[in-house]
Amino acid sequence: MQKLTIIIISFLLLSPMYGQEKGVFSGGLETNANFFIRDSLIGANNIPQYDRQLFGAEGWFNLNYRYQGFEIGARYDYFMNSNLRNPNFSYTDQGIGRWYVKKKINKLGITVGHIIDQIGSGIIYRAWESRPLLIDNALVGARLDYAINENWNVRGFTGKQRYLFETNPGVIKGATIEGFHSLSDSTTFTVAPGFGIVNRTLSDENMDQVINIIQGYLPEDQVTPVYNVYLMTLFNTLTYKNFTWYVEGAYKTEEVFRDPFAKRQEINGTTTLGKYIRDDGMVGYTSLSFAKSGFGITLEAKRTKNFNFRSDPTMALNLGLVNFIPPMNRQNTYRLNARYSPATQDLDEQAYQVDVKYKLNKKWSFLANFSNIERVNDFGVEVLDTSGKKQLYRELFLGATYKQKRDWSLTAGVQLLSYNQEIYEGKTDVPLVRTVTPYLDILYKLSRKKSIRFETQYMYMYDPDHVDDPDKPFVKQDYGDWFFALVEIGMAPHWIFELSGMFNAAPGKNSPTDSETGEKLKIFYPTVGVYYTNKANRYGLRYIKQVEGIVCSGGVCRLEPAFSGFKFNVTSNF
Amino acid sequence: MMIRQFILFVLIVASLSSCNEKTVIIPPFEAPVSDRVILLEELTGVSCQNCPKGAATAQGLATSVFPGQVVVVAVHGGFLSDPLSQSQFDFRNDDAEELEDYLKPWLGKPAATINRIQFDTESNFGIDDPDKWQGYVADVLERPHVMELQLASEFNENTRELTVNVGAIPLEDMTGNFRVTVMLTEGGIIDAQLDGAVIIDDYEHNHVLRDIITEVEGTSLATSLTKNEVLNRTYTSIVDPSWDVDHMYVVAAVANVDGGKEVLQAAEIHLN
Known part of the structure; x- marks a missing residue:
């Protein structure tokens, strides 16, 4: 209520008066309404929404106002029996999810409230929002930025990390200097260096919890926690003619964090995996791009070691993340090509990626992408391959596009993928999932407005390692083979109709089973949808039957449970 | 010029990180002295790769850290509890699935509830980091002891009928919605269990929830309790012939479900 009062007073104080410059309002609404229809066969059951609530919704309405160098904004968030926070449960709450006030005074910029920001590529600090993942870890505090000259600026911030309508107790502060410098008279040779530092101080409440945990360890496993951890990063973008080279190196001082693969001795003599350890960490990341005359190539490489950084070290999964380590795989959009997507591993990852695009002429263009992600360290019980590394993810994605003037276009290609489901999804007794997925996409324009x-x-x-056993019928990994097809009719500027289906053509070990015969079922998962757009408003209504899967945003992922029901979505901007 | 300032900025700011803080001392752990007995309901499953850690932690708390003060119930509900291809037994049952649902929200397994308390420092009811359980048990043991719980059982080997007598003695006057839950658990079961990436064929499963002979959320006991006024209740059940009564236990817990689910006191005895 106090927040709401402050925001209303701010809006009133800044409201334009007669004879003065007019302010500008802008904003937007995004809301999702889900109607749950229980389908125990596909696992769409046993949560309150399917059992008794039948409906869940979440939404965000934000309003921004600019006036005479001021900018203020607020966002109202609401969650009504929503399963976005915890796929297994229902969450209901509402209130001011974000507010901020900004003012520029000559070279000094002042921001207070909820602050979205990033240092470098985000490796040591990124406050960001991803609604499908329910991540909004804005810093609630203050930020000052100062333009030293037209090419150099420095900024500093301090605050606490937002979590829903609360803040996590640890205090975060940081500073960064970023610049731009031309090394020649022309703009063909430039550098854009930067340096940043972030510190997090644990609250006494956090520290008590860490001490409580470590107290329970045997002396040989105990480590001494620290209140403060510092992260530093040095980065630069060098541009020379058609080349762009980004490089960033980050270091994190020692702190206590949870390593799920560290061995711990229990009091009753057994050895288990997972304990809090104390160590320092590093990330090295580089990206080199070249683009000329329809040809483009990007090479990326990354090494991560012990770079788990949270506002509270006892938090897990997507909670409390302060930083963001860039993913090292292609962000796929086709349904089946995107089914297995790797979450960035912050404790140990060594990865590289090559992406090549070539436009032969106006009709033909080609792309190829290869990414490889491994773990290097031996974590004890895990089986490493002969090279001493553990394969996490490998993808080869090839494609070609043919465009026949403005009439039609065809894109086709194939994806070969290896995916470590044990690491990424916590599923067990699963060797690497290996898939080959050809794809085809045809767009035909019926008229200027219809397509x-x-x-x-x-x-x-x-499964190349499979050995036939007459006593044991072969069952494919995970859900086995899938077939997907989609037809989308567009009637610009208002309507889009969608009809699609995903069919479990050759069921795997995780596919639903017929309770009477014990046979794996070949289930069809249909989607029927319609979207209507009117100026800045978009409405979508879809009937969806959806298998469980992974939803990722830039390498940060969450398990999306099976869904059965209707989804209604409204987005609006003004 | 600017590059020099940049380097200066880097050096000044980086030097801040060298400031030392006072070393944190980890005091030796001392279990609180208390007459309370805590109910630790461990959400587990044979297809859960990290659950052996949860089971080892729970067992360690019950036998070594707080001997006699922690009663463990291993709930093999629906999630990650499907038998493995090597499994001889299926530990899932309707009561376990219902209890698993009653103890939501939790994010994954292993998880545990400690006296069915929603702790302020946890966003979920089930605490999914076994390393935290000891601290929470110690925290609850330091709270006031408000009830004594006495248990007695009789088992007829011929009819396999079990009679359980529960006696609750409030140590202070209380009002609320008090419910009693009586559960049967079995230990010493050798069967397959996933552990990390490997399957242990001869894993010993303990505290496996077999049956809840009251209502899963507890059978109504009283709405007001008077100090030292004993409440006795008797429950009967037929013990499944496939269960080994020599390794079975009766567990009882009294909870106040008025505005929460908090267990006031738990107790455990051998079945026969």
Whole structure:
């Protein structure tokens, strides 16, 4: 209520008066309403929404106002029996989810409230928002930025990390200096260096919890926690003619964090995995791009070691993340090609990626992407391959596009993928999931305003290590093979109609089973949807039957449970 | 010029991180002296790769850290509890699934509830980090002891009928909605269990919840309790012939479900 009062007073104080410059309002609404229809066969059950609540919704309405160098904004968030926070449960709350006030005074910029910010590529600090993941870890505090000259600026901030309508108790502060410098008279040779530092101080409440945990360890496993951890990063973007080279190196001082693969001796003599350890960490990341005459290539590489950084070290999964380590794989959009997507591993990851695009002429263009992600350290019980590394993810994605003037276009290609489901999804007794997925996408323009798009993929799952056993019938990994097809009819500027289906063509070990025969079921998961757009408003209504899967945003992922029901979505901007 | 200032900025700011803080001392752990007996309900499953850690932690708390003061119930509900291909037994049952649902929200397994308390420092009811359980048990043991709980059982080997007598003695006057739950657990079961990436064929499963002979959320006991006024209740049940009564236990807990689910006191005895 206090927050609401401050925001209303701020808006009133800044409201334009007669004879003065007029202010500008802007804002937007995004809301999702889910109607749950229980389907125990696909696992859409046993949560309150399916059992008794039947409906859940969440939404965000934000309003911004600019006036005479001031900018103020607020966002109202609401969650009504929402399963976004915890897929297994229902969450209900509402209130001011974000507010801020900004003012520029000559070279000095002042921001207070909820602050979205990033240092470098985010490796040591990133306050950001991703609604499908329910991440909004804005810093609630203050930030000052100062433009030293037209090419150099420095800024500093301090505050606490937001979590829903609360803040996590630890205090975060940081500073960064970023610049731009031309090394030649022309703009063909430039550098954009930067340096940043972030510190997090644990609250006494956090520290008590860490001490309580470590107290329970045997003396040989105990470590001494620290209140303060510092992260530093040095980064630079060098541009020379058609080349762009970004490099960033980050270091984190020693702190206590949870390593799920560290061995711990229990009081009753057994050895278990997972304990809090104390260590320092580092990340090295580089990206080199070249682009000329329809040809583009990007090489990326990354090494991560012990770089788990949270506002509270006892938090897990996507909670309390203060930093963001760039993902090292292609961000796929086709349904089956995107089914297995790797979450960034912050404790140990060594990865590289090559992305090549070539436009031969106006009709033909090609792309190829290869990414490889491994773990290097031996964590004890895990089986490493002969090179001493553990394969986490490997993808080869090839594609070609043919465009026939403005009439139609065709994109086709294939994806080969290896995915470590044990690490990424915590599923056990699963070797690497290996798939081959060809895809096809055809867009045909019926008229200037009408178009039809057809998309299809087939995911074939194979197991090269499988040995035939007459006593044990072969069952494919995970859900086995999938077939997906989609037809989308667009009637610009208002309507889009969608009809799609995902069919479990060759069920795997996780596919639902017929309770009477024990046979794996070939289930069809249909989607029917319609979208209507009127100026800045977009409405979507879809009937969805959806298998469980992973939703990722830039390498940060969450398990999305199976869904059965209707989804209604409204987005509006003004 | 600017590059020099940049380097100066880097050096000044980086030097701040060298400031030392006073070393944190980890005091030796001392279990609180208390007459309370805590109910630790461990959400587990044979297909759960980290659950052996949860089971080892729970067992360590019950036998070594707080001997006699922690009663463990291993709830093999629906999640990650499907038998493995090597499994001889299926530990899932309707009561376990219902109890697992009653103890929501929790994010994954292993997780545990300690006296069914929603702790302020946890966003979920089930605490999914076993390393935290000891601290929370110690915290609850330091709270006032408000009830004595006495248990007695009779088992007829011929009819396999079990009679359980529960006696609750409030140590202060209280009002609320008090419910009693009586559960049967079995230990010493050798069967497959996933542990990390490997399957242990001869894993010893203990505290496995077999049956809840009251209502899962507890059978109504009283709405007001008077100090030292004993409440006795008797429950009967038929013990499944496939269960080994020599390794079975009766667990009882009294909770106040008025505005929460908090267990006031728990007790455990051998079944026969």
